[in-house]
Amino acid sequence: xxxxxxxxxxxxxxxxxxxxxxxxxxxxxxxxPAPPEAAPASxxxxxxxxxxxxxxxxxxxxxxxGKKQMSWDDxxxxxxxxxxKKGRFEVSPYIGSTINDNLIQHTLIGAEVNYFLTDILSxxxxxxxxxxxxxxxxxxxxxxxxxxxxLNRYHFHASLxxxxxxxxxxxxxFNNKIFHYEVFASGGVGxxxxxxxxxxxxxxxxxxxxxxxxxxxxxxxFINRWLSAFVTVRDxxxxxxxxxxxxxxxxxxxxGERADTRFINNVVMTFGVGFFFPMDFKYTTFR
Numbered sequence: 001x002x003x004x005x006x007x008x009x010x011x012x013x014x015x016x017x018x019x020x021x022x023x024x025x026x027x028x029x030x031x032x033p034a035p036p037e038a039a040p041a042s043x044x045x046x047x048x049x050x051x052x053x054x055x056x057x058x059x060x061x062x063x064x065x066g067k068k069q070m071s072w073d074d075x076x077x078x079x080x081x082x083x084x085k086k087g088r089f090e091v092s093p094y095i096g097s098t099i100n101d102n103l104i105q106h107t108l109i110g111a112e113v114n115y116f117l118t119d120i121l122s123x124x125x126x127x128x129x130x131x132x133x134x135x136x137x138x139x140x141x142x143x144x145x146x147x148x149x150x151l152n153r154y155h156f157h158a159s160l161x162x163x164x165x166x167x168x169x170x171x172x173x174f175n176n177k178i179f180h181y182e183v184f185a186s187g188g189v190g191x192x193x194x195x196x197x198x199x200x201x202x203x204x205x206x207x208x209x210x211x212x213x214x215x216x217x218x219x220x221x222f223i224n225r226w227l228s229a230f231v232t233v234r235d236x237x238x239x240x241x242x243x244x245x246x247x248x249x250x251x252x253x254x255x256g257e258r259a260d261t262r263f264i265n266n267v268v269m270t271f272g273v274g275f276f277f278p279m280d281f282k283y284t285t286f287r
Contacts, residue, residue, distance in 0.1 A: 082170075082222065121163070134197070192209070
């Protein structure tokens with residue numbers, strides 16, 4: 001039988017697994033001793049040194065401010081108002097129409113000038129001219145019901161108004177352009193020039209000046225830094241005269257009523273644009 005050659009390395013590994021007595025016996029046989037076992041690492045060696053640890057890469061979304069690390073997600077930005085009105089004049093031409101009288105229709109053309117004491121409070125003057133026309137309903141009332149209605153034609157209106165803005169907001173149009181808007185309430189005092197439409201052609205017409213208290217609501221949309229568009233609905237409350245001074249009600253044939261004066265609600269809707277002067281503005285507060 002031929003003796004097989006045994007790898008020295010394999011023998012060393014085998015001897016390392018044997019008890020010490022076996023290893024000593026193997027040394028007596030002339031074999032190389034087993035390699036010594038490595039001592040277990042201590043707790044201090046297992047702890048990583050700070051110098052051996054590579055520093056973490058800085059986060060691109062953070063910014064170091066001295067000793068404080070702040071994330072951009074923690075910063076809350078309050079955007080400025082896109083439109084400043086304080087200390088500016090608004091010149092607003094408009095057109096409109098009466099909406100609550102089906103016997104006579106008035107179209108009005110006018111303008112309003114406002115000065116903004118603050119961004120939410122303004123004072124201004126308003127004036128317009130009326131173009132009145134009797135509707136077909138007045139003719140039908142005469143001949144179908146046998147009654148002649150009392151009608152007054154309006155000629156002009158002028159008033160001093162105050163406005164207050166309780167709401168302000170914005171909306172996106174087709175997810176593309178953002179428009180800012182506001183809702184305002186107005187009230188004031190003024191006068192309205194009226195003229196009676198006689199029930200009989202033989203009677204002369206007469207004019208009067210009625211004390212008027214306009215109140216209303218409106219909305220304004222800002223287009224750029226000096227231009228806006230608006231819509232308003234105002235109720236011109238006034239006490240109007242339907243009989244001239246000294247005229248007897250018996251002269252009105254076919255009428256069983258007499259109304260020298262009457263409380264009138266003249267509701268008008270207007271559309272217009274506003275031009276702001278100066279055309280530009282500067283912010284005076286910190287961002």
